Amino acid sequence: xxxxxxxxxxxxxxxxxxxxxxxxxxxxxxxxxxxxxxxxxxxxxxxxxxxxxxxxxxxxxxxxxxxxxxxxxxxxxxxxxxxxxxxxxxxxxxxxxxxxxxxxxxxxxxxxxxxxxxxxxxxxxxxxxxxxxxxxxxxxxxxxxxxxxxxxxxxxxxxxxxxxxxxxxxxxxxxxxxxxxxxxxxxxxxxxxxxxxxxxxxxxxxxxxxxxxxxxxxxxxxxxxxxxxxxxxxxxxxxxxxxxxxxxxxxxxxxxxxxxxxxxxxxxxxxxxxxxxxxxxxxxxxxxxxxxxxxxxxxxxxxxxxxxxxxxxxxxxxxxxxxxxxxxxxxxxxxxxxxxxxxxxxxxxxxxxxxxxxxxxxxxxxxxxxxxxx
Amino acid sequence: xxxxxxxxxxxxxxxxxxxxxxxxxxxxxxxxxxxxxxxxxxxxxxxxxxxxxxxxxxxxxxxxxxxxxxxxxxxxxxxxxxxxxxxxxxxxxxxxxxxxxxxxxxxxxxxxxxxxxxxxxxxxxxxxxxxxxxxxxxxxxxxxxxxxxxxxxxxxxxxxxxxxxxxxxxxxxxxxxxxxxxxxxxxxxxxxxxxxxxxxxxxxxxxxxxxxxxxxxxxxxxxxxxxxxxxxxxxxxxxxxxxxxxxxxxxxxxxxxxxxxxxxxxxxxxxxxxxxxxxxxxxxxxxxxxxxxxxxxxxxxxxxxxxxxxxxxxxxxxxxxxxxxxxxxxxxxxxxxxxxxxxxxxxxxxxxxxxxxxxxxxxxxxxxxxxxxx
Numbered sequence: 001x002x003x004x005x006x007x008x009x010x011x012x013x014x015x016x017x018x019x020x021x022x023x024x025x026x027x028x029x030x031x032x033x034x035x036x037x038x039x040x041x042x043x044x045x046x047x048x049x050x051x052x053x054x055x056x057x058x059x060x061x062x063x064x065x066x067x068x069x070x071x072x073x074x075x076x077x078x079x080x081x082x083x084x085x086x087x088x089x090x091x092x093x094x095x096x097x098x099x100x101x102x103x104x105x106x107x108x109x110x111x112x113x114x115x116x117x118x119x120x121x122x123x124x125x126x127x128x129x130x131x132x133x134x135x136x137x138x139x140x141x142x143x144x145x146x147x148x149x150x151x152x153x154x155x156x157x158x159x160x161x162x163x164x165x166x167x168x169x170x171x172x173x174x175x176x177x178x179x180x181x182x183x184x185x186x187x188x189x190x191x192x193x194x195x196x197x198x199x200x201x202x203x204x205x206x207x208x209x210x211x212x213x214x215x216x217x218x219x220x221x222x223x224x225x226x227x228x229x230x231x232x233x234x235x236x237x238x239x240x241x242x243x244x245x246x247x248x249x250x251x252x253x254x255x256x257x258x259x260x261x262x263x264x265x266x267x268x269x270x271x272x273x274x275x276x277x278x279x280x281x282x283x284x285x286x287x288x289x290x291x292x293x294x295x296x297x298x299x300x301x302x303x304x305x306x307x308x309x310x311x312x313x314x315x316x317x318x319x320x321x322x323x324x325x326x327x328x329x330x331x332x333x334x335x336x337x338x339x340x341x342x343x344x345x346x347x348x349x350x351x352x353x354x355x356x357x358x359x360x361x362x363x364x365x366x367x368x369x370x371x372x373x374x
Numbered sequence: 375x376x377x378x379x380x381x382x383x384x385x386x387x388x389x390x391x392x393x394x395x396x397x398x399x400x401x402x403x404x405x406x407x408x409x410x411x412x413x414x415x416x417x418x419x420x421x422x423x424x425x426x427x428x429x430x431x432x433x434x435x436x437x438x439x440x441x442x443x444x445x446x447x448x449x450x451x452x453x454x455x456x457x458x459x460x461x462x463x464x465x466x467x468x469x470x471x472x473x474x475x476x477x478x479x480x481x482x483x484x485x486x487x488x489x490x491x492x493x494x495x496x497x498x499x500x501x502x503x504x505x506x507x508x509x510x511x512x513x514x515x516x517x518x519x520x521x522x523x524x525x526x527x528x529x530x531x532x533x534x535x536x537x538x539x540x541x542x543x544x545x546x547x548x549x550x551x552x553x554x555x556x557x558x559x560x561x562x563x564x565x566x567x568x569x570x571x572x573x574x575x576x577x578x579x580x581x582x583x584x585x586x587x588x589x590x591x592x593x594x595x596x597x598x599x600x601x602x603x604x605x606x607x608x609x610x611x612x613x614x615x616x617x618x619x620x621x622x623x624x625x626x627x628x629x630x631x632x633x634x635x636x637x638x639x640x641x642x643x644x645x646x647x648x649x650x651x652x653x654x655x656x657x658x659x660x661x662x663x664x665x666x667x668x669x670x671x672x673x674x675x676x677x678x679x680x681x682x683x684x685x686x687x688x689x690x691x692x693x694x695x696x697x698x699x700x701x702x703x704x705x706x707x708x709x710x711x712x713x714x715x716x717x718x719x720x721x722x723x724x725x726x727x728x729x730x731x732x733x734x735x736x737x738x739x740x741x742x743x744x745x746x747x748x
Contacts, residue, residue: 026706027690327668
């Protein structure tokens with residue numbers, strides 16, 4: 001077996017799907033997994049089980065690999081700086097990752113670049129929030145995801161949980177948006193950037209429920225603006241690998257940046273089956289500074305629907321039911337135990353007709369979630 | 375981690391590519407590998423290293439799996455019968471595999487079904503061969519592949535190596551063929567069959583060099599006949615999983631069966647990137663008796679070119695060169711050490727223009743093989 005070429009920190013489904021791409025390209029990944037049976041540890045032979053906040057554990061994992069990448073954004077930046085000082089290339093690096101880790105820093109940096117964002121302010125007290133004005137969205141500056149650490153505040157009492165959290169908080173204007181979009185790019189250290197089609201992301205309870213590629217009826221000017229914005233942010237922030245820019249399309253036709261993620265992203269899962277090069281393959285190609293693959297769509301429409309943990313416990317048994325009912329979908333299961341609302345897989349359908357693809361993907365996902373036809 | 379659902383015997387690139395499909399479907403494979411570092415052992419966590427001709431080793435591997443499948447056709451049939459008697463479903467089973475293992479039995483069986491084959495006879499001596507008539511193709515009845523164990527005999531002296539081999543021999547007429555085709559089907563134990571588009575397979579020195587999907591300018595009647603023939607053989611022989619029927623298209627416009635393979639096949643590698651469901655996914659779905667996926671093509675043309683071991687030793691280093699020269703191809707490397715002529719990977723290109731796809735796939739493969747542009 002050739003020596004490992006890339007260390008991946010974190011054993012979730014993103015690392016698992018990186019491995020699918022790595023198998024094809026013949027790239028040997030070495031994984032740091034949180035536990036022996038996490039999603040990616042099931043499929044990456046060369047893995048270590050340990051704590052990604054422990055520097056010595058990180059050193060053990062990366063010892064023989066020139067490059068390190070990540071399943072998530074939670075590795076302490078000081079450890080990344082140490083690894084870089086010791087000769088390992090972290091991609092993305094700590095200077096870029098900061099803006100995916102800290103929403104307050106992200107807002108300042110993007111505003112400095114002139115990138116349109118919702119109005120925001122760091123708040124230390126209820127008085128600060130009152131001064132900012134309601135309604136507002138209050139977010140922890142660090143660590144929130146999938147609707148956690150985010151509160152919509154229409155009356156001051158709605159902010160109690162936020163202030164009780166004891167964490168740094170950011171207030172943002174409650175944007176009147178028509179829908180959420182996502183612009184995904186891959187950027188390599190040598191500066192090559194490819195942009196995926198801009199997609200529409202539909203949320204339920206703060207969690208991505210489904211993605212439509214491309215975003216239907218998107219004004220070509222907004223489409224171009226979204227791609228250009230993502231390319232510019234990736235370049236200015238020095239991102240390597242995939243950058244996902246989650247956007248609001250406001251009711252008055254503007255784009256505002258909501259969040260940044262510097263790793264393959266749920267809004268890009270459709271690319272495995274729907275694009276010429278998946279986001280996972282381009283993430284690997286980018287962080288290894290290989291030439292990037294074409295990021296265009298292979299079909300007029302692709303729809304990705306998440307499988308969230310529901311009434312169905314045994315996804316293995318349900319596979320036959322779902323595939324029999326809807327043969328023409330691509331099923332992706334992550335090897336994760338079912339818990340309510342947990343992302344345990346996704347389904348992609350593609351084709352020339354959006355409604356047909358939507359129906360198929362939703363139908364199959366629903367069979368995995370609730371076990372009955374919606 | 376869920377318990378293993380499927381044991382795979384043999385750790386070559388076919389098992390490796392089965393794993394790519396298994397990761398997506400969330401199917402846990404358990405592998406018997408010939409050595410610690412073979413192609414599939416690099417990517418399947420749950421693997422045992424051992425000898426597939428040893429019954430106790432096989433028993434250890436399959437202990438917890440209800441179903442067993444294969445990377446190759448060389449497991450002794452008596453062991454498969456024992457495993458079946460002990461409650462494991464072998465897919466394909468020994469009664470079907472016989473016809474992929476023994477060319478003499480295959481010829482008798484197909485002739486009995488009325489399937490057109492080259493004229494053939496088992497030969498035990500030079501006198502038998504003279505009686506059969508020259509020119510002829512002489513093959514060992516068992517164990518040949520990729521041109522090994524096959525001799526074109528125009529004069530009796532050409533058969534010396536065949537007779538010296540001490541193995542059972544079959545003589546076949548030297549077919550005057552226009553080209554070689556391959557008809558691939560997947561069949562499940564419950565009898566569902568799906569047929570892939572019939573492809574043209576181009577050989578060099580007895581080894582598959584490139585595959586074009588679909589076979590250009592194929593007479594629709596021959597296309598239908600080839601598919602029907604493959605479906606009928608799969609059904610009559612009780613094949614489960616992928617069956618590849620290698621065919622001669624004769625200069626006078628007939629189809630003759632050349633070889634059978636009962637596993638994913640080199641002439642189906644294009645399906646990973648070019649079909650709605652890859653042969654590897656449909657093989658898994660078939661042997662697990664899951665509903666089969668659609669086997670149609672995603673693009674007007676797909677071309678697969680094998681990467682055979684050549685002047686390039688370090689495929690990892692060459693990856694950047696090939697992808698930079700030809701970004702729009704799908705590269706598959708098998709994690710195998712380079713040896714002259716060995717299949718170490720393949721490249722697929724697809725699109726609306728055959729010449730363009732051929733150029734791209736050949737160019738990229740050539741960069742991996744010889745390191746220079748052809």
